[in-house]
Amino acid sequence: xxxxxxxxxxxxxxxxxxxxxxxxxxxxxxxxxxxxxxxxxxxxxxxxxxxxxxxxxxxxxxxxxxxxxxxxxxxxxxxxxxxxxxxxxxxxxxxxxxxxxxxxxxxxxxxxxxxx
Numbered sequence: 382x383x384x385x386x387x388x389x390x391x392x393x394x395x396x397x398x399x400x401x402x403x404x405x406x407x408x409x410x411x412x413x414x415x416x417x418x419x420x421x422x423x424x425x426x427x428x429x430x431x432x433x434x435x436x437x438x439x440x441x442x443x444x445x446x447x448x449x450x451x452x453x454x455x456x457x458x459x460x461x462x463x464x465x466x467x468x469x470x471x472x473x474x475x476x477x478x479x480x481x482x483x484x485x486x487x488x489x490x491x492x493x494x495x496x497x
Contacts, residue, residue, distance in 0.1 A: 382488055383435060383447075386481040387428045390450065393474050394421040400468065410468075417457040417471065424450040424478070431485075440493035444486060451482040 397418045401411070431446035458475050461468060 382481065382485045383428060383432045383443075386447075386450070386478065386485060387425065387432065389474065389478045389481055390421055390425045390428055390454075393471070393478060394418065394425055396471065396474070397421060400471075413461045416460045417475075420453040420457045420460075424453040427453070435489075440489055443489045444493075447482050447485050447489065451479060451486070454479050454482065 397414050400406075401414045401418060406414070427446045427450040431443045431450070434440075434442035434446060454475055458472065458479070461471060461475075
């Protein structure tokens, strides 16, 4: 779950940074990419922090970090859907990351309720 989310977030960040290098982007699209790059840099860090928290059985921290990463992904999605030239690949991969985060939150809730 978390490792897959981390890989997905890193791939999205790399894709966004690659797209930012294109010279033919409309200013609003360029700004959306900049926003998403910043958001996904945070998301990558947050998922990595949640992996460390999970290894320490710090389930509340896992929830906090994954919820923050999820919030960043939603903000990226919202920033991009406001632009007329929505990037279908980014939208698709962003949706996958959102689902992965939700799955991790559900699994984390189960783990937090288990006796140790």
